[in-house]
């Protein structure tokens with residue numbers, strides 16, 4: 503496989519276009535950029551071939567737990583590409599962008615209904631940025647109340663972004679272990695909750711795919727203690743139309759629009775986040791806010807007041823907002839079926855696999871579940887993940903959450919058929935058998951992909967992410 507620059511070097515004696523003589527002042531003339539000089543057809547073939555070496559949801563199952571890699575209906579793409587949306591300039595006066603303001607406002611209303619919260623912002627670009635915003639809001643809220651609170655409670659099954667956010671906002675993370683049923687241990691929680699605790703950050707259903715059974719008691723105790731409840735709602739795909747974080751006692755909840763509300767994602771973006779809060783925190787949300795003045799007039803309110811300020815330029819990632827509203831509107835009041843099918847698919851798949859792989863928390867799951875391959879040997883999860891590639895599937899999330907050894911975290915999503923789930927289960931069973939009968943075959947996998955085993959340590963320690971011109975090209 504070549505880099506696009508290497509095609510250039512290969513064309514022997516190619517002729518670069520003569521620079522056009524524009525009689526520009528000398529100091530405005532740039533050096534020739536070291537861009538590759540390649541035929542159009544070679545460019546097309548280069549990138550088409552690269553795309554064929556990739557894997558995506560359009561090629562097959564992508565059961566990456568916690569990431570909700572579901573199929574994204576094409577109609578959302580069509581809508582987002584409508585010229586009025588795709589070429590809208592963010593600085594256009596609001597009198598000329600009424601439709602788009604209405605669109606943002608309507609998505610806000612839908613998500614308020616889905617989460618059971620009072621106020622919302624769509625400005626953050628991702629779930630992790632919502633967390634940052636939420637904890638910044640908590641910080642300001644307590645500062646204004648003159649309360650010194652320095653701790654944030656986070657269970658040990660949480661996504662790494664939760665403690666990272668706490669640290670970024672200069673809070674101390676207090677980790678609570680999980681109990682035998684995969685809930686945050688209620689006893690440990692009770693012993694830890696004190697007047698120093700600013701926020702409890704919980705993921706519900708948690709990253710084990712399990713609903714927090716003590717959520718109401720945890721919320722009540724927090725409330726009595728003056729502590730805020732933050733919900734990492736990345737797993738909302740399990741709850742749409744079934745349960746609202748607002749009813750579970752949360753004061754803030756974030757949604758990952760690119761997960762639950764069907765935007766293609768992976769590889770770092772683009773994404774969209776929504777942070778919904780209870781009314782007593784509404785004034786802290788970022789500006790500008792969309793105001794509905796009457797049935798047909800929307801405006802932007804820039805007054806800062808108690809707001810923590812901006813978290814993103816303009817109004818967030820508008821293209822993601824369009825896709826999310828399109829997705830929600832196309833489901834309408836049937837949106838509950840998304841989660842019903844996501845939960846059904848996950849429970850069906852776990853029923854096929856739990857005889858062969860260890861199921862550490864044997865409860866009915868939500869939209870995902872965590873298996874352990876510890877019964878198949880050390881490092882078996884890594885071997886299995888690589889071997890799955892030979893069968894044409896993307897592997898699940900592995901070695902996460904950290905509390906399960908040799909973890910395989912599987913999220914089939916609602917968009918997969920029973921036939922696909924059956925096939926995936928039979929592949930996982932076959933690999934378990936291969937590991938016993940022909941372990942080298944599995945340990946040396948993948949055998950069929952364009953690139954085999956990578957040196958992951960070297961890749962992490964000495965990343966080489968940028969092409970540099972040869973010394974000759976560096977003027």
Ligand SMILES: *Cc1c(COP(=O)(O)O)cnc(C)c1O
Pocket residue numbers: 568569627628629630631661663705709734736737758773
């Ligand atoms: C994905 C995820 C996050 C982070 O969200 P991003 O949108 O990737 O920043 C946080 N928590 C959980 C449980 C997640 O699955």
